[in-house]
Amino acid sequence: MAENPHQDVSDVAAIFADRARARMIGALIDGRRLPASRLAAEAGISAATASGHLRKMLDGHIVQVEVSGRHRFYYLADQQVATAYEAMSAMTPLPSVTSLRAGTRMQRLRSARTCYDHFAGRLGVAITAALIDSGVLVPLDEVADTRRREGDGLSSQLAPGHFKLGSDAAAELHSWGVDLAYVESLTRPTLRFCLDWTEQRNHLAGALGAAILQAARDREWIAPGPRPRELAITEAGAAGFARLAPALGEQLAG
Incomplete structure (x- = not known):
């Protein structure tokens, strides 16, 4: 993750801790660039709520954005973000299969x-x-x-x-x-x-x-x-x- 001298580990962990943000990070972990609307759908939240989450992730250097015309496409800041996501996944029990x-x-x-x-x-x-x-x-x-x-x-x-x-x-x-x-x-x-x-x-x-x-x-x-x-x-x-x-x-x- 890009260095931010004003962040410590608790700041970064707080970004991952929200379920909606975690789902958006998971959607980006394959390296694609996705619009906010797609990320909102992946997280199951409204576009307005997704916008607030994306701002926090931008400020926290978790994601970056590429502007193409009137469209904005978000992607992970670097592989360290994917690495951290996989690390936390490793410490999380696999979800129960209910269907x-x-x-x-x-x-x-x-x-x-x-x-x-x-x-x-x-x-x-x-x-x-x-x-x-x-x-x-x-x-x-x-x-x-x-x-x-x-x-x-x-x-x-x-x-x-x-x-x-x-x-x-x-x-x-x-x-x-x-x-x-x-x-x-x-x-x-x-x-x-x-x-x-x-x-x-x-x-x-x-x-x-x-x-x-x-x-x-x-x-x-x-x-x-x-x-x-x-x-x-x-x-x-x-x-x-x-x-x-x-x-x-x-x-x-x-």
């Missing part, structure tokens, strides 16, 4: 979703596991899988040091549609990892995680789900993921 519709919604979220600009849920964890198996990601400790390490908090991005890129990473990532040289030329860290709040395992974030998600979108392997953050895997995606990582293909088929 088939609610059960389906939770199943979709757990199956495949975005976390800011990268894959999350079972698909995100499975892709990370496939990259470990293929040698793209090489562990820097004795844990050669996605499991949570001792000392990893139930929070957002993890400290660097879990993995490094393997010697053949560039060639392997080419098959995923990712140009590693370009990814490494970006100013943001190539490798970052989040502790997935539904799976309690690591999923890949950082510039590489974002590039893999974008490549899947470009190949039309995934499509937006019914609600924000949800992802649907297309037939082409199921075949593509299975070709790149047979174990991942088996999970998708199951």
Whole structure:
């Protein structure tokens, strides 16, 4: 989150603490820019009430706004906001399933979703596991899988040091549609990892995680789900993921 010398942790926490604001942040966590009317609908509040909440989030550097003509589109200020949201989600019990519709919604979220600009849920964890198996990601400790390490908090991005890129990473990532040289030329860290709040395992974030998600979108392997953050895997995606990582293909088929 952008630095504000007049804020302390209680100020930031207060912004997240309101249910309507939390729902609006959740709607933006996949990196999109949305108008106030859409955010009001997501939060189940009036446009006037949403306007007040958005002002508080702007003042608190939680969101930013892009003006296009007469329209204003809101988006998360940076990935730290998404990270904080995921961290709090990890500390919140999964909601009780009281209907088939609610059960389906939770199943979709757990199956495949975005976390800011990268894959999350079972698909995100499975892709990370496939990259470990293929040698793209090489562990820097004795844990050669996605499991949570001792000392990893139930929070957002993890400290660097879990993995490094393997010697053949560039060639392997080419098959995923990712140009590693370009990814490494970006100013943001190539490798970052989040502790997935539904799976309690690591999923890949950082510039590489974002590039893999974008490549899947470009190949039309995934499509937006019914609600924000949800992802649907297309037939082409199921075949593509299975070709790149047979174990991942088996999970998708199951």
